[in-house]
Amino acid sequence: MARRGALAGDLTASEIVRRRLTGRQADVLGRAFEALLLSALLVALVILVTLLVDIFRDAVPVLSDRGVDFLTSNVSSLPERAGVRQGIQGSLTIVVFVAILAFPLGVGAAIYLEEYARDTRMTRAINANIRNLAGVPSIVYGLLGIAIFVQFGGLSGITGGRSVVSAGLTMSILVLPIVVITAAEAIRAVPDGIREAGYGVGATRWEVVRSHVLPYAAPGILTGTVLTMARAFGEAAPLILIGAATGFLSTGSGGFFEQLRGAYTALPIQVYDFATRNLREFQNSTAAAIVVLLVILLLVNAVAIVLRNRYERRW
Amino acid sequence: MDAAIGDGRLTVADLQGSPRRRRKEALIRRLLFGAGALSIVINVLIVVTLFDGTVDFLSSVDLSTLWTDGWFPRRNQFDVRTIVAGTLLVSAIAMVVAAPLGLGAAMYLSEYASPRSRRALKPILEVLAGIPSVVMGFFALTWISPNIMQRFWDATAFNVGAAGIGVGILITPLVASVAEDAMFAVPRSLREAAYGLGAKKRHTTIRIVFPAAVSGIVAALILGLSRAIGETLVVAIAAGGTGGSLFSLDPTQPGQTMTAAMTALATGSDQVKGASEAFPSLFFVGTLLFLMTLSLNVVSERFVRRVRKRY
Amino acid sequence: MNEGGEGVGTGTRSGGSRARPRQRPYTGVAVKTEREQRRSEASGDVIFDVRDLSVLYGDFRAVRDISLPIHEHEITAMIGPSGCGKTTVLRCFNRMNDLIEGARVEGQILYHGVDLYAKEVDPVEVRRRVGMVFQKPNPFPKSIYENVAFGPRVAGFGGSMDDLVEESLRKAALWEEVKDDLRKNAYTLSGGQQQRLCIARAIAVAPDVILMDEPCSALDPIATLRIEELMRDLVRDYTIIIVTHNMQQAARVSDRTAFFTVEVGEEGRRAGVLVEYDATERIFTNPSNQRTEDYVTGRFG
Numbered sequence: 001m002a003r004r005g006a007l008a009g010d011l012t013a014s015e016i017v018r019r020r021l022t023g024r025q026a027d028v029l030g031r032a033f034e035a036l037l038l039s040a041l042l043v044a045l046v047i048l049v050t051l052l053v054d055i056f057r058d059a060v061p062v063l064s065d066r067g068v069d070f071l072t073s074n075v076s077s078l079p080e081r082a083g084v085r086q087g088i089q090g091s092l093t094i095v096v097f098v099a100i101l102a103f104p105l106g107v108g109a110a111i112y113l114e115e116y117a118r119d120t121r122m123t124r125a126i127n128a129n130i131r132n133l134a135g136v137p138s139i140v141y142g143l144l145g146i147a148i149f150v151q152f153g154g155l156s157g158i159t160g161g162r163s164v165v166s167a168g169l170t171m172s173i174l175v176l177p178i179v180v181i182t183a184a185e186a187i188r189a190v191p192d193g194i195r196e197a198g199y200g201v202g203a204t205r206w207e208v209v210r211s212h213v214l215p216y217a218a219p220g221i222l223t224g225t226v227l228t229m230a231r232a233f234g235e236a237a238p239l240i241l242i243g244a245a246t247g248f249l250s251t252g253s254g255g256f257f258e259q260l261r262g263a264y265t266a267l268p269i270q271v272y273d274f275a276t277r278n279l280r281e282f283q284n285s286t287a288a289a290i291v292v293l294l295v296i297l298l299l300v301n302a303v304a305i306v307l308r309n310r311y312e313r314r315w
Numbered sequence: 316m317d318a319a320i321g322d323g324r325l326t327v328a329d330l331q332g333s334p335r336r337r338r339k340e341a342l343i344r345r346l347l348f349g350a351g352a353l354s355i356v357i358n359v360l361i362v363v364t365l366f367d368g369t370v371d372f373l374s375s376v377d378l379s380t381l382w383t384d385g386w387f388p389r390r391n392q393f394d395v396r397t398i399v400a401g402t403l404l405v406s407a408i409a410m411v412v413a414a415p416l417g418l419g420a421a422m423y424l425s426e427y428a429s430p431r432s433r434r435a436l437k438p439i440l441e442v443l444a445g446i447p448s449v450v451m452g453f454f455a456l457t458w459i460s461p462n463i464m465q466r467f468w469d470a471t472a473f474n475v476g477a478a479g480i481g482v483g484i485l486i487t488p489l490v491a492s493v494a495e496d497a498m499f500a501v502p503r504s505l506r507e508a509a510y511g512l513g514a515k516k517r518h519t520t521i522r523i524v525f526p527a528a529v530s531g532i533v534a535a536l537i538l539g540l541s542r543a544i545g546e547t548l549v550v551a552i553a554a555g556g557t558g559g560s561l562f563s564l565d566p567t568q569p570g571q572t573m574t575a576a577m578t579a580l581a582t583g584s585d586q587v588k589g590a591s592e593a594f595p596s597l598f599f600v601g602t603l604l605f606l607m608t609l610s611l612n613v614v615s616e617r618f619v620r621r622v623r624k625r626y
Numbered sequence: 627m628n629e630g631g632e633g634v635g636t637g638t639r640s641g642g643s644r645a646r647p648r649q650r651p652y653t654g655v656a657v658k659t660e661r662e663q664r665r666s667e668a669s670g671d672v673i674f675d676v677r678d679l680s681v682l683y684g685d686f687r688a689v690r691d692i693s694l695p696i697h698e699h700e701i702t703a704m705i706g707p708s709g710c711g712k713t714t715v716l717r718c719f720n721r722m723n724d725l726i727e728g729a730r731v732e733g734q735i736l737y738h739g740v741d742l743y744a745k746e747v748d749p750v751e752v753r754r755r756v757g758m759v760f761q762k763p764n765p766f767p768k769s770i771y772e773n774v775a776f777g778p779r780v781a782g783f784g785g786s787m788d789d790l791v792e793e794s795l796r797k798a799a800l801w802e803e804v805k806d807d808l809r810k811n812a813y814t815l816s817g818g819q820q821q822r823l824c825i826a827r828a829i830a831v832a833p834d835v836i837l838m839d840e841p842c843s844a845l846d847p848i849a850t851l852r853i854e855e856l857m858r859d860l861v862r863d864y865t866i867i868i869v870t871h872n873m874q875q876a877a878r879v880s881d882r883t884a885f886f887t888v889e890v891g892e893e894g895r896r897a898g899v900l901v902e903y904d905a906t907e908r909i910f911t912n913p914s915n916q917r918t919e920d921y922v923t924g925r926f927g
Contacts, residue, residue: 033517034427040419045439047484051446051454058457108350116344117351119727128616130354133361135538135612136605137545139574140361142581143601147364173357180354193764197824199725201777201831202754204336206343211776212766234447237547237574241581241597268449268548275453275552283457290450297445325738330755332748333782 055294058287070288075265075273079281082274084289087267088296090164091233094266097168098175098232103225105172106179113180114187115209133177142241145170150242162243164264170242171232178228186220187213219311226304230297236268267293365605368598375595385561386571388580388593397562398600401475402572404564405550406543408479409486413539416483417490418532424491425498426520444488452552455481460553468567473555476566481549490539497531498524534618541611545604547574573604673698673835673865674719679733680897681714681723688714689898690891692733694884701857701866703876703906706886706921711898712869715886716837718742719867720756721749754781757828761840763820765812765827770795770804773812773823777831790830797863798826799856818849825856829864836860838868842875854879873922876906883909885918 062070066083073083109130117123149166190213198208214221265273271293274286376393386397420440424433460477464470470477501524509519525532555569556579563570571579580597674696681688689711696702696719704712714723721742723729735742742752754777766773774791783790791808795801800822804810812823821841828836838857842850857866857879870876876883884903888896902909902918913919920926 027515030515030517033520034423037419037423037427040416041423041436041439044416044420044443044484044487048439048443048446050458051450054454054458055450105350105353108347109353112344112347112351116347126351126354129358131616132609132612133354133358135541135608136361137542137547137574137608139545139547139577140365140601140605142577143368143598144357144361144364146581146597147368148360176357177354191764193760193762194766196722196725196760197764197766197827198776199722200720200753200758200760201780201827202750202752202757203777203780204340204750206340207780211780216767230445234449236447236449237578240547240551240578243581268447271449271453272548272552275449275456279456286453290453293447294450297447301445325740327740327744327746330737330740330742330744330747330751332751336750337748 052294055287055290058284059291062284062288063291070285071292075270079285082282082285084267084270084292087265087270087289088292090167090264090266091268093164093264094168094171095229095233097165098172098229099225101169101172102175102179102228106176106225107183107221109176109180110183110187111209111214114184115205115213130177130180134181137237138174138235139237139241141170141174142238144173145238145242163262166242167239167264167266170238171235174235174238175228175232178231179225182224182228183217183221186217186224189220190216219308222311223304223308226300226307230300230304233300234268234293234297236266236272239266239269240272267296361605365598365602368595369602372595372599386576387560388576388596391593393596393599394562395603397560398571398573398576399603400562400564401550401554401556401560401570402544402574404475404566404570405479405482405546405554405572406540408476408566409483409543409546410536410540412480412483413487413490413543414536417487417535417539418494420487420491421494421498421535422520422525425495426516426524440488440491443484444492446485448485448546448548449552451481451485452478452549455549455553464567470567471555471569473553473569474567475554475570478550478552478554478570479566481553482543482546485546485549486539486542489542490535493535493538494528494532497528497535500531501527530618530621534615537611537615537618541608541615544611545574545608547578550575551578573600576600577604670700671698672696673738674867675734675736675739676715676718677734677736679715679718679731679735681711681718682730682732683726684728687891687895687897689886692898692900694900694903696865696867697882698865699861700881701861701868701879703880703883704867704869704886705871705873705876705883706898706901707888707926708871709898710886710888712886713839714898716839716867716869717758719835719837720753720758722753722758724749754831755833756835756837757831757833758837758839759821759824759828759841762844763817763824765815765820765823767811767813769809770812770815770823771808774827774830777827781831794826794830795823797829797860798822799852799859800826816849818845818852821845821849821853822856825853825860829860833864835865835867838866840869840871843871850875873910877910880906882906885909885913885915885921887917887921 066073066080070083071088072085073081074086076082113123113127117126145166149169150161194212194216195208198212203211267289271286271289274282274289279286376391380391380393381395383392383394385392386394424437428436455477456473459480460470460472460474463480464474464476465472468476505523505527506519509523514523550572551574554572554575556571556575560569560571577597577600580593580600672695676692676694676696679692680690692715704716706712717723718731718735719737719742723731731743737752737756740747766776768776771791774794775787778787778790792801792805795804800819803819804815804823812820815823821844825836825841842853845853854875857868860866868876868880882904883906885901886898887901889899890896902913902915904914908914909918910922913922
């Protein structure tokens with residue numbers, strides 16, 4: 001409780017200090033600044049919500065009318081009949097390729113760089129190189145894919161040119177630097193004491209890596225890899241270049257290896273295709289295909305998070 | 316062996332270890348090195364491919380066509396200025412969107428958010444980061460264009476502005492994440508020194524943390540710019556310009572970027588390999604794109620290294 | 627007179643008793659007797675002969691001209707102020723310095739007469755025979771059983787792992803406390819238990835020598851005491867070399883003590899050197915070198 005003098009100007013020194021320290025200072029500017037910063041995040045949230053709502057709204061007619069049929073139909077020029085079956089198939093095949101090729105090679109490279117390589121100029125060059133490769137636009141990898149896997153004179157004899165094999169190989173190359181970086185980070189996070197202990201009982205480098213470093217880093221590597229797969233699943237730019245089919249696509253004939261070397265499509269390509277064709281007719285189909293894509297991505301991300309939590313609880 | 320000390324219980328051979336184990340170790344080491352060296356192989360392949368294709372194109376085409384009015388590959392008009400300008404325009408618009416959003420979000424998360432609100436807010440950016448560019452392209456065309464570009468400015472259905480905004484939204488999480496790391500890395504002691512002098516939070520944030528983290532923030536912006544330049548699908552879907560376009564800096568009109576031009580070349584009727592000069596121009600444009608993004612990434616690396624050196 | 631005729635390091639003044647007033651650190655009579663007893667039982671053979679050892683990290687010479695013999699079935703303590711290279715020297719005995727980039731060794735260490743750094747020698751094999759316990763307990767993030775079993779397994783042990791694990795844990799005085807659940811994660815153990823687990827892990831590969839790098843510095847006094855008791859048991863079967871910051875610990879536990887310090891050499895470069903190496907009683911009650919005396923009486927360090 002303030003004790004005032006007869007006039008406001010009669011406040012004693014201690015009274016002034018008391019006021020200053022205990023009075024509620026508004027600091028309007030400070031609050032406003034904080035609100036401004038927060039609004040950036042809120043704007044992002046609004047955008048996200050708008051995007052999802054808008055797409056879902058567009059997708060509902062197709063999904064509610066046709067439901068699972070949308071998932072099982074083939075490509076067609078008629079919106080009532082077009083479906084994403086082949087796109088899902090193609091994308092899954094590509095992801096399998098990436099998992100088989102990019103994952104072991106990437107983790108292997110990361111192990112080499114973090115555990116085996118000495119700090120020489122060569123090692124530093126490789127590291128810088130990988131970081132640069134990770135920053136190259138994805139479409140440039142499409143050019144690489146064309147040159148190596150699709151054009152005559154490249155490996156098109158084996159891959160069959162514009163095939164899902166070419167797509168898988170190209171996407172593996174694209175994704176490889178990211179896998180290396182993610183895995184290297186996870187390996188670096190392993191405490192040194194564990195390595196020393198392993199060496200101390202007379203284990204070789206590989207024994208230490210395999211029995212102690214890798215298991216410890218595994219959750220991080222796995223999560224990173226799964227997230228990278230998700231990214232590979234949603235990438236379309238290189239695929240456009242290396243000739244994922246748009247428009248009509250026949251499948252089902254021929255054996256397994258012929259199919260691998262034949263025409264194919266991928267889910268994000270189908271979205272692109274629907275979106276750039278006659279939009280008025282295909283707008284709902286596009287939205288529906290996007291919903292399928294987003295749901296798959298959501299599932300993959302959820303798997304990654306579950307994996308991470310399950311392994312991290314160990315210690 | 317020193318006979319005076321040696322007690323005969325051990326020879327060098329005893330300390331040699333199991334040859335099987337050593338051979339296995341050497342083999343594994345070689346395999347892993349191969350994996351590591353693969354990245355160099357890939358890099359070489361990229362450079363060779365681009366170089367080869369560019370030389371192919373430049374030698375087969377009349378160089379005056381590189382400076383004509385507009386990018387119309389089917390008419391043998393390869394005006395580089397058009398598509399570069401298009402790329403820069405889209406990227407500029409994207410940065411106008413992403414810089415305030417990304418930096419603002421980063422600043423809030425790093426300086427103001429409590430651990431609980433951080434856990435609630437960070438996922439927004441993470442989910443946004445997971446949106447594939449195809450999806451954003453569709454959103455730009457079906458929502459951003461009508462509701463923003465066409466409503467406030469008189470824009471055509473396909474326009475550069477919508478694409479630019481879409482790209483901006485896409486790169487916001489990247490900018491935010493790198494900037495946040497940079498601000499987070501500023502040591503507590505600096506902030507505490509400021510608070511100890513009686514500074515308010517916003518003063519500390521703006522005058523102390525921001526300048527200290529500026530290298531990392533610049534790196535974030537450069538990385539965002541590089542990513543915006545390389546962004547393909549949003550422009551391919553929403554910006555129009557697939558047939559070719561004139562040089563234009565008007566965001567309300569359709570336009571063509573380097574990346575979208577490449578997709579057009581690959582999917583248009585010019586995709587018959589080698590049948591026209593249009594197809595090899597793909598590699599030429601790709602090389603330009605590669606050089607631009609590479610130099611930006613290298614510059615951004617320098618800035619990141621500056622941050623690491625300080626702290 | 628020195629017993630056994632072993633050499634002392636550089637920088638000592640020639641022997642001869644000097645009458646000067648000094649404080650005698652308390653070493654404990656009982657321990658002394660036990661130590662003398664042990665010394666007479668032990669073979670006294672030299673197991674490590676260190677000759678003019680220097681360790682360089684790149685250009686920087688961390689320790690120079692170290693010469694001393696380590697005797698079997700003894701506890702040898704290495705003491706000295708921080709930064710004088712004791713740990714560096716310790717890590718030479720099991721070639722752990724190989725893991726540090728740019729680390730180089732000059733001079734020789736003979737292990738049972740064999741040059742430890744000879745080209746044909748495999749450091750992995752050395753580390754099986756010369757085990758190490760680290761300053762901060764570092765069990766593997768696995769079960770207690772797996773911690774102990776890992777070493778023997780990679781070394782190709784073919785017998786009953788269960789028995790070996792039990793025996794190692796018994797020798798490390800940990801068996802009674804963990805025998806009910808060997809599958810428990812090692813991180814659930816207390817600090818002292820973890821360190822004893824690390825000792826069990828080192829023992830499991832049947833080494834000759836156990837190196838200990840300040841094994842008790844992260845532990846409370848009670849845990850420390852238990853480990854010191856354990857060391858006195860273990861030395862019957864193994865040779866122990868211990869680096870310690872704690873002078874009193876060295877006085878309590880060791881048979882011989884080596885005192886290191888930092889010296890400024892030519893060009894003003896600092897390097898660790900061995901000042902004096904002698905029976906522990908002598909180091910602590912009647913050291914030959916003034917610097918040793920200054921250190922053990924607490925005048926510096």
